[in-house]
Amino acid sequence: MDKKLIFEKVDHTLLTQTATWEEIKEICDDAISYxxxxxxxxxxxxxxxxxxxxxxxxxxxxxxxxxxxxxxAVKEFETKDAINNGADEIDMVINLGDLKNGQYDMIEEEIRTLKAACGNHILKVIIETCLLTKEEIIKMCEVVTNAGADYIKTSTGFSKSGATFEDVELFAKHIGEGVKIKAAGGITSFEDAEKFIELGASRLGTSRIVKLAKNEESTGY
Incomplete structure (x- = not known):
């Protein structure tokens, strides 16, 4: 697969707590370049x-x-504030306690609320697959679809592990029409990125793909 096609699906990411403006500006410049x-x-x-x-x-x-x-209410405020500040896309994290309590209706209503706050802006729903059973992942595919979100997303990248091929395969089998897939966390190579895309991911949350490309250019490989 042409690397350009991979870059076009990358959400070039920097979410570390200590991120400085110079680091943020660098990933912005790199995002445009690639x-x-x-x-x-x-x-x-x-x-x-x-x-x-x-x-x-x-x-x-x-x-x-x-x-x-x-x-x-806090998430809704955060969403509206982010959009007012210029955000084009929102990646929200579900309440995993609600999920473990079986309160899927509450999760669905929260997603609906944030989608309403987003208006025409894209909403991606992070379900943190590494903390879920297969049955819970399948159920969340249904909930995210019913709530009208644009994407279901595997991971924050801040928990036990990130996306797996199995997660994306499961998503692809169980999401409804109109819902896309974002794989995030632990995507460390172009080969992995290509595999996730082949399995059905429309977006990849990663910082490493661009870093790999820059390293290849600097070393001549």
Whole structure:
């Protein structure tokens, strides 16, 4: 697969707690250079990044991140604030406690609330697959579909592990029409990225793919 096609599906990501403006600016510049789908950054940087990037690149941020246990009202406020600051895409984390309690209706309602807050902006729903059973993953495919979200996303990258091929295969079998897949966390090679895309992922949350490309260019490989 042409690397350009892989870059076009990458949400070039920097979500570390210590991220500086110089580091954020670097990933913005790299995103433009390599033609990624978006940059995914902390909400505190959204306004500054939008002013810096203007309309050259989609700006994505995270809500209820990384644990997901903020109240729905807080997540709704975060979402509206991020969009007012210029965010084009929102990646929200579900309340995993609600999931483990079997309160799927509450999760669905929360997703609906945040989708309403997003309006025409893209909403991706992070379900943190590494903490779920196969049955819970399948159920969340149903919930995310029913709630009208745009994407179901595997992972925050801040838990036990990131995306697996099995996760994406399961998503592809059980999501409804109109819902896309984002694989995130632990995507360490172009080969892995290509495999995730072949299995059905439309987006890849990663910082390493662009770093690999830059390293290859600098070393001549």
């Amino acid at each position: 033609g990624t789908a978006s940059v995914c950054i902390p909400a505190s940087y959204v306004k500054r990044v939008k002013e810096y990037m203007k309309d050259r690149m989609a700006v994505c941020t995270v809500i209820g991140f990384p644990n997901g246990y903020s109240t729905t």
